[in-house]
Amino acid sequence: xxxxxxxxxxxxxxxxxxxxxxxxxxxxxxxxxxxxxxxxxxxxxxxxxxxxxxxxxxxxxxxxxxxxxxxxxxxxxxxxxxxxxxxxxxxxxxxxxxxxxxxxxxxxxxxxxxxxxxxxxxxxxxxxxxxxxxxxxxxxxxxxxxxxxxxxxxxxxxxxxxxxxxxxxxxxxxxxxxxxxxxxxxxxxxxxxxxxxxxxxxxxxxxxxxxxxxxxxxxxxxxxxxxxxxxxxxxxxxxxxxxxxxxxxxxxxxxxxxxxxxxxxxxxxxxxxxxxxxxxxxxxxxxxxxxxxxxxxxxxxxxxxxxxxxxxxxxxxx
Amino acid sequence: xxxxxxxxxxxxxxxxxxxxxxxxxxxxxxxxxxxxxxxxxxxxxxxxxxxxxxxxxxxxxxxxxxxxxxxxxxxxxxxxxxxxxxxxxxxxxxxxxxxxxxxxxxxxxxxxxxxxxxxxxxxxxxxxxxxxxxxxxxxxxxxxxxxxxxxxxxxxxxx
Numbered sequence: 001x002x003x004x005x006x007x008x009x010x011x012x013x014x015x016x017x018x019x020x021x022x023x024x025x026x027x028x029x030x031x032x033x034x035x036x037x038x039x040x041x042x043x044x045x046x047x048x049x050x051x052x053x054x055x056x057x058x059x060x061x062x063x064x065x066x067x068x069x070x071x072x073x074x075x076x077x078x079x080x081x082x083x084x085x086x087x088x089x090x091x092x093x094x095x096x097x098x099x100x101x102x103x104x105x106x107x108x109x110x111x112x113x114x115x116x117x118x119x120x121x122x123x124x125x126x127x128x129x130x131x132x133x134x135x136x137x138x139x140x141x142x143x144x145x146x147x148x149x150x151x152x153x154x155x156x157x158x159x160x161x162x163x164x165x166x167x168x169x170x171x172x173x174x175x176x177x178x179x180x181x182x183x184x185x186x187x188x189x190x191x192x193x194x195x196x197x198x199x200x201x202x203x204x205x206x207x208x209x210x211x212x213x214x215x216x217x218x219x220x221x222x223x224x225x226x227x228x229x230x231x232x233x234x235x236x237x238x239x240x241x242x243x244x245x246x247x248x249x250x251x252x253x254x255x256x257x258x259x260x261x262x263x264x265x266x267x268x269x270x271x272x273x274x275x276x277x278x279x280x281x282x283x284x285x286x287x288x289x290x291x292x293x294x295x296x297x298x299x300x301x302x303x304x305x306x307x308x309x310x311x312x313x314x315x316x317x318x
Numbered sequence: 319x320x321x322x323x324x325x326x327x328x329x330x331x332x333x334x335x336x337x338x339x340x341x342x343x344x345x346x347x348x349x350x351x352x353x354x355x356x357x358x359x360x361x362x363x364x365x366x367x368x369x370x371x372x373x374x375x376x377x378x379x380x381x382x383x384x385x386x387x388x389x390x391x392x393x394x395x396x397x398x399x400x401x402x403x404x405x406x407x408x409x410x411x412x413x414x415x416x417x418x419x420x421x422x423x424x425x426x427x428x429x430x431x432x433x434x435x436x437x438x439x440x441x442x443x444x445x446x447x448x449x450x451x452x453x454x455x456x457x458x459x460x461x462x463x464x465x466x467x468x469x470x471x472x473x474x475x476x477x
Contacts, residue, residue: 145416
């Protein structure tokens with residue numbers, strides 16, 4: 001036995017020593033991860049704040065609390081990347097710099113990420129079990145965000161915007177000469193309104209209502225039940241309007257908020273999960289963001305639907 | 319030993335099945351129209367969408383070019399050759415987004431057509447199909463009310 005083990009042991013010792021030395025060596029590659037000042041901390045009822053602090057603050061605030069095992073390379077490299085990305089997407093320490101509507105939208109999105117199991121990241125909760133969000137915690141968070149959703153009766157400013165848009169928008173009215181282009185090169189597709197509706201959504205979280213249109217490729221894919229993955233050439237346009245309620249409880253579209261596109265091309269858009277993404281805001285169709293990196297927002301919100309080819313909509317066959 | 323072999327073979331067969339399964343995607347079956355109805359053959363475009371929060375329904379209004387033009391010109395501008403279709407669903411919570419409601423079971427399809435003018439105003443035919451199979455409803459209760467409602471709808475802004 002020992003005659004067999006001997007050559008191994010002879011090799012094992014220097015190999016182990018080398019590995020150990022490398023391990024010690026990489027500890028010196030330690031890009032600093034600062035905790036910048038807290039400029040406007042997230043405010044919420046204590047029960048809500050406690051959950052958010054416990055489950056989210058390590059990556060989504062400037063109060064990151066790294067444990068000793070987080071600081072050991074190579075784990076540290078991944079941890080610091082996560083924190084940097086986490087803060088870029090959502091930072092509770094600069095919360096007060098966000099307008100109220102954006103704060104609400106972030107909270108609803110965060111709660112939906114938690115419900116879908118996409119957040120907190122499983123590799124994080126594996127090492128930090130205290131950060132896990134229980135079913136009870138989810139109930140507390142859902143109740144809190146639901147309490148933020150209230151549809152105020154249409155004020156005159158909103159009605160004026162809707163009326164102005166309607167007057168301005170007539171098929172006879174001159175169309176803008178230049179087609180708006182999103183920062184990622186995605187040009188506005190004016191034909192969306194001739195596509196088929198594949199679903200509608202009432203969004204009581206933000207007081208909008210939506211129609212999701214699909215182009216001919218999408219409609220054929222729905223007919224063929226070939227929707228996961230969706231075929232190349234599939235395009236969706238999701239239109240959002242403000243809600244306008246009348247005395248009978250009928251809610252109809254008021255001001256046009258935006259149109260958002262997803263266009264499938266697994267070659268051209270390989271870097272953004274196979275989809276081209278775009279959002280054009282207001283009836284002026286202003287491209288969202290100045291920076292092509294806006295697609296990271298699209299993808300992180302759609303991430304929980306990765307097993308449905310990143311599509312939230314459950315299409316209706318007409 | 320034999321039992322173990324059978325169990326193993328069974329497990330293998332099961333795992334093979336689950337591997338071959340193509341993810342079905344998330345077609346909204348309950349809200350889908352019966353294919354035999356051929357709704358898309360009507361060639362209509364979306365005009366607007368209406369939610370009724372009291373009844374928990376959501377609806378999409380479709381129309382042809384004439385219906386669209388008449389709606390643009392305002393209520394009472396009905397002309398011949400208009401086709402309007404209102405699809406109504408029961409709402410259900412969106413399983414993919416807490417904070418949203420989406421169409422659930424298909425409730426009805428109301429179909430309105432205007433014919434050539436009779437005494438000044440075009441004649442209107444109205445049909446109501448209900449349920450998952452869109453069966454034509456025989457009774458004519460509330461028809462005039464529904465016709466007036468459909469003809470009064472305003473277009474949603476689609477720039």
